[in-house]
Amino acid sequence: MWAEIDHAAIAHNVRVLRERAPQSDVMAVVKADAYGHGLLPVARTAVAAGASWLGVAQFGEAFALRDAGLTTPLLTWLSVPGADFAGVVRRDIDLSASAPWVLDEIAAAARAEGRTARVHLKVDTGLGRGGAFGAAWDDLVRHVRPLEAEGAVRVVGIWQHFAHADAPEHPTVLAQQERFFEAVAIAERAGCRPEVRHLANSAATLVHPSAHADLVRPGIAMYGLTPVPQVDDDFGLRPAMTVRARLALVKRLPAGQGISYGHAYVTDADTVVGLIPAGYADGIPRNATNVGPLLADGRRTAIAGRVCMDQVVVDLGPTSTAGAGDVVTLFGGAPGEPTAQDWADATDTISYEIVTRLGPRVPRLHLRAEGADGAEGAEGA
Incomplete structure (x- = not known):
């Protein structure tokens, strides 16, 4: 991630x-x-x-x-x-x-x-x-x-x-x-x-x-997040943080299979699931179990099952053609992407907590604004 x-x-x-x-x-x-x-x-x-x-x-x-x-x-x-x-x-x-x-x-x-x-x-x-x-x-x-x-x-x-x-x-x-x-x-x-x-x-x-x-x-x-989400106005702000991850494993599971600790999610049909190598140690709220929104394989979905310390699972659907290495977006600001506010709403908190809780294992890739050299680049932190 x-x-x-x-x-x-x-x-x-x-x-x-x-x-x-x-x-x-x-x-x-x-x-x-x-x-x-x-x-x-x-x-x-x-x-x-x-x-x-x-x-x-x-x-x-x-x-x-x-x-x-x-x-x-x-x-x-x-x-x-x-x-x-x-x-x-x-x-x-x-x-x-x-x-x-x-x-x-x-x-x-x-x-x-x-x-x-x-x-x-x-x-x-x-x-x-x-x-x-x-x-x-x-x-x-x-x-x-x-x-x-x-x-x-x-x-x-x-x-x-x-x-x-x-x-x-x-x-x-x-x-x-x-x-x-x-x-x-x-x-x-x-x-x-x-x-x-x-x-x-x-x-x-x-x-x-x-x-x-x-x-x-x-x-x-x-940082581009509204402090008054109940007001229907983004004030022209642009979210600055996008969080992504890559699928580490993709596999098929049968109907009726429980997923992750406690089997908090059970497949209702034969389906394809993906493993994301990130969890609550990285800042994904544990109470995002079954509700944390994701953009995966081109569609909005959610975490399937319990959020673990280092990994979560996503139900990609029975027709998914996703593979290991494909990118999943947790939140960002582009059309179709879940937002930090969506995560806040799903986990009963505020967007402030969603962005500040990202752990030190999550590298920050800084997409530079135009600077003295007049060019855009990227640097890690």
Whole structure:
């Protein structure tokens, strides 16, 4: 099994998102190995296509980007006590702070490095996850001001996450926006002068223009998958990942034959089956048993029987002429191919999980967008 990553599609999607938020900068969110698409290649393509910021969740991801030579403004937002804050400050990476202890550790690292740390204060406007909630926001703002006066930190951003941006009519969207701008006003009255205010994820970038502010943070949309599948609109996005495999074995089985562990699938007629050498260790959901959609031998079908660690079976039908080595498509974006959203619907999850769960055994074949040499090529990762 392998994944083809279409960098022309990623570049196209970045341009679509820029057009949706023409007055805002775009932060390309490349956390989780760029949603399974490949951190460094995708980051470079996104920046070349016009993303002016990069965003990741963890320090290691941010270090990899900086150490590879990417100098684009970069935010990382998850940290625990004792993390390598000095390494972040040294590499000129922006940090998020949701609590006073984070500011104290950032400031200590900045003093040790002889630099001023760039900080984005995060406010919890109703998601109930990261960020300072309620009166804790006032405490966070009060805590940062002496550190700014000292020169240890500088508040360059204020941000938040939506709870229901993927539900365009949900009342919490507007309520969270109102709370966010109230929090910004509190910080500004205290003397903070943020350069960027950012609250829009992919869904808000596409359907909530009032949330665009100074910076938008698209993630899943950059990879061509809609964050609002209930809306009948693909927004002009192009899926960037296509996952394929080759049949390892093709054979005939009689009617009434059980397939794979537990015989969760039983043939209802004499048929031809194919073995695909990929399974849940590669990222195929185990609950795709009997429902995971495939394009095999020119027709839409599904996994037949239990998903195993390293293999699955497909019922190709009694008249199939498929042979070992033939290509099967799990998902992609071309006409007739199942999509990541089809897999999400079949397994009761979201497309984000389908693309990010691909395992390290699955090579990524990067189909390059037009670059400096003006040619398209491919490279593995």
